[in-house]
Amino acid sequence: MPATIKAYGMLKTYLHGQNEASVEHGLTIRQALAVLGIPSELVAFVIVNDEQKSKDYCLQDADIVKVMAVMGGG
Amino acid sequence: MKGYAGSILRVNLATGQISKEPTPAEMARDYLGGRGFGIYQLFKEVPKGADALGPQNKLIISTGPLSGMLIPGGGKCDWTTKSPLTGGYASASMGGHFTAEMKYAGYDSIILEGVSPKPVYLLIEDGKVQLLDAAHLWGKGAFDVEVEFKHKYGEEYQIAAIGPGGENLVLYACINHDFGRQAGRGGVGAVMGSKKLKAIVVRGTKSVEVADPEGYRKAGMALYKACKDAEGLAEWTRYGTTVVTSWCDEVGALPTRNFSAGSFEGGEKIYGQTMRKEIVITDKGCFGCPCPCGKYSHMKRYGTYVEGPEYETIGLMGSNLGIADIQAVGEANRLADDLGVDTISAGNCVAWAMECYEKGILTKEDTDGLELKFGNIEATFALIKNIAHRQGKLGNLLADGVKRAAEKIGKGSERFAIQVKGMEQSGYATHSATSMLLAYMTCDVGAHHNRAWAITYDLQVGRSLVVPEKVARVIWLQNFRPMFDVLGACRLQWVELSIDRDLYVPAMEAITGIHRTWEDMEAVGNRIWNLTRLFWMRENEDFGRSWDQPSPRFFEEPPKTGATAGQITSYEDVQRLLDMYYEQRGWDNNGLPTPATLEKLNLAQIAS
Numbered sequence: 001m002p003a004t005i006k007a008y009g010m011l012k013t014y015l016h017g018q019n020e021a022s023v024e025h026g027l028t029i030r031q032a033l034a035v036l037g038i039p040s041e042l043v044a045f046v047i048v049n050d051e052q053k054s055k056d057y058c059l060q061d062a063d064i065v066k067v068m069a070v071m072g073g074g
Numbered sequence: 075m076k077g078y079a080g081s082i083l084r085v086n087l088a089t090g091q092i093s094k095e096p097t098p099a100e101m102a103r104d105y106l107g108g109r110g111f112g113i114y115q116l117f118k119e120v121p122k123g124a125d126a127l128g129p130q131n132k133l134i135i136s137t138g139p140l141s142g143m144l145i146p147g148g149g150k151c152d153w154t155t156k157s158p159l160t161g162g163y164a165s166a167s168m169g170g171h172f173t174a175e176m177k178y179a180g181y182d183s184i185i186l187e188g189v190s191p192k193p194v195y196l197l198i199e200d201g202k203v204q205l206l207d208a209a210h211l212w213g214k215g216a217f218d219v220e221v222e223f224k225h226k227y228g229e230e231y232q233i234a235a236i237g238p239g240g241e242n243l244v245l246y247a248c249i250n251h252d253f254g255r256q257a258g259r260g261g262v263g264a265v266m267g268s269k270k271l272k273a274i275v276v277r278g279t280k281s282v283e284v285a286d287p288e289g290y291r292k293a294g295m296a297l298y299k300a301c302k303d304a305e306g307l308a309e310w311t312r313y314g315t316t317v318v319t320s321w322c323d324e325v326g327a328l329p330t331r332n333f334s335a336g337s338f339e340g341g342e343k344i345y346g347q348t349m350r351k352e353i354v355i356t357d358k359g360c361f362g363c364p365c366p367c368g369k370y371s372h373m374k375r376y377g378t379y380v381e382g383p384e385y386e387t388i389g390l391m392g393s394n395l396g397i398a399d400i401q402a403v404g405e406a407n408r409l410a411d412d413l414g415v416d417t418i419s420a421g422n423c424v425a426w427a428m429e430c431y432e433k434g435i436l437t438k439e440d441t442d443g444l445e446l447k448f449g450n451i452e453a454t455f456a457l458i459k460n461i462a463h464r465q466g467k468l469g470n471l472l473a474d475g476v477k478r479a480a481e482k483i484g485k486g487s488e489r490f491a492i493q494v495k496g497m498e499q500s501g502y503a504t505h506s507a508t509s510m511l512l513a514y515m516t517c518d519v520g521a522h523h524n525r526a527w528a529i530t531y532d533l534q535v536g537r538s539l540v541v542p543e544k545v546a547r548v549i550w551l552q553n554f555r556p557m558f559d560v561l562g563a564c565r566l567q568w569v570e571l572s573i574d575r576d577l578y579v580p581a582m583e584a585i586t587g588i589h590r591t592w593e594d595m596e597a598v599g600n601r602i603w604n605l606t607r608l609f610w611m612r613e614n615e616d617f618g619r620s621w622d623q624p625s626p627r628f629f630e631e632p633p634k635t636g637a638t639a640g641q642i643t644s645y646e647d648v649q650r651l652l653d654m655y656y657e658q659r660g661w662d663n664n665g666l667p668t669p670a671t672l673e674k675l676n677l678a679q680i681a682s
Contacts (some may be wrong), residue, residue, distance in 0.1 A: 002536065
């Protein structure tokens with residue numbers, strides 16, 4: 001079963017207005033972002049199944065992944 | 075005036091005289107509140123050339139129209155003074171619960187003037203205001219003072235206190251509140267210490283009249299609903315500002331070993347997720363906050379607790395010191411807070427000293443025996459204590475800030491003193507991020523990030539580009555973002571939850587009875603920005619372009635490691651950024667506002 005990538009905020013623009021997209025499991029987050037055309041360096045925050053993970057995390061079956069940019073800082 | 079408390083409280087520490095005066099309507103109209111009130115009153119009341127630590131300087135605390143109101147994060151107040159660290163404008167924003175009590179007690183501003191002959195604290199209970207003896211508190215840490223007052227007066231009383239750092243006039247001493255919130259930057263704590271004022275204790279029970287109660291309720295609830303519905307609310311709340319640590323490391327923005335690089339090989343050990351697993355025990359929010367970003371932590375190894383560390387402290391007291399240990403960063407944070415010194419400036423000073431030591435510029439004789447290598451945790455703790463108490467040769471040297479320390483030591487160490495206008499740089503390495511570099515160069519208090527946080531924009535459009543659009547972005551951010559410090563609300567709901575900023579417009583109108591668009595409020599922001607510039611000019615005869623230069627490290631020394639290895643902004647590009655910035659601001663080639671610009675901003679009269 002593919003993993004689901006949900007893009008938040010400005011990152012949605014790279015999904016052509018869609019909120020989410022499916023990618024095959026087995027890819028790393030970094031690879032999945034490349035497949036979807038989301039610039040990796042704009043993604044500040046990766047949450048996989050409610051836990052923050054690095055972009056080197058390897059996607060598992062049916063993972064739900066949220067990716068966010070940080071627009072404002074402290 | 076609707077939405078305001080209506081009075082200014084004036085306390086003369088020298089004579090003990092306490093008086094109240096109405097908040098001027100024209101000040102509310104033109105400067106709105108918060109840091110707007112701060113700079114307007116500072117400019118008018120503090121005479122040119124006043125000693126920042128002398129009786130003529132004033133410390134001005136101001137609330138805004140959104141402070142203490144039904145607005146997400148309406149718990150911010152501003153502390154403005156002439157900075158002993160920079161000799162220019164200082165404005166520090168503080169969260170927590172102090173602001174609401176101050177406004178409910180009836181005050182839009184508190185102006186502290188003169189110098190007390192002995193240690194005192196200020197007790198405010200609505201209209202009853204007293205200066206009381208604080209001799210028994212002098213020398214105590216800020217946390218102990220807060221505990222004592224909570225026991226003495228009760229939980230509802232809010233306290234702002236200095237630690238030994240403020241008493242000993244460490245030039246970047248901070249003011250602590252609510253066991254972990256600070257008015258942190260520019261040495262506001264040293265000014266409070268110079269006045270022999272150990273603490274302010276406040277309790278207010280009055281209400282604030284608004285123009286349209288039903289409209290206010292609706293607009294406030296709409297803001298809260300937007301926060302509750304925001305994508306990312308749970309994630310932001312879980313990690314707070316520490317969420318950016320891993321990202322900064324990845325993109326080469328994490329200050330590492332005195333900003334010699336932007337990526338840290340031990341980064342994973344200080345990332346937000348590591349911190350959450352290892353030391354965080356609960357979340358902690360400020361007044362009226364629906365998304366509490368504060369993290370309360372327990373450092374088991376040391377048997378201690380702290381609110382934090384925030385990202386800035388992780389960067390400056392972690393990677394920037396070569397420390398890959400979140401418990402040690404938490405403990406350094408706790409020490410700095412309790413002793414009352416700003417973690418950003420202190421982290422910079424220790425990092426500079428470590429680099430001097432590793433280069434042989436400082437020896438063990440200079441460091442009072444400390445083996446001051448990057449990564450030495452115990453030496454870091456010892457040096458923070460020495461700074462706060464001005465103990466030993468190095469502690470005393472660093473208590474005056476990195477610029478003065480480097481000028482005294484020389485031997486090329488000025489090239490790696492990371493500061494602008496004498497203020498140490500906060501937590502973003504800017505070797506290759508030209509908007510963020512410009513934001514630091516032109517920030518109105520020195521090298522601070524919060525006026526214009528533009529680093530994501532750099533990555534979006536090309537980090538090394540030097541183009542007018544980047545400059546325009548920085549100026550827009552500088553006019554807009556600090557308006558939250560004017561209005562008295564936290565900016566993080568807009569910044570991180572991306573709620574629609576237009577939701578604030580009906581809230582402001584219902585509270586004050588005056589319709590203002592964001593364009594109107596940005597015009598106020600522009601006026602305030604230019605008035606702070608006038609203050610710098612008035613207080614420093616040679617003020618101009620030379621004061622806007624970044625640390626040479628950012629145009630001379632490309633990092634050798636990490637994401638930005640080999641990348642640097644050229645000196646010529648640094649000057650091009652300034653040229654474009656001055657032109658777009660309506661300033662001359664030396665960075666001074668032109669008469670036409672002052673006229674346009676309704677500042678000609680105050681400037682004359």
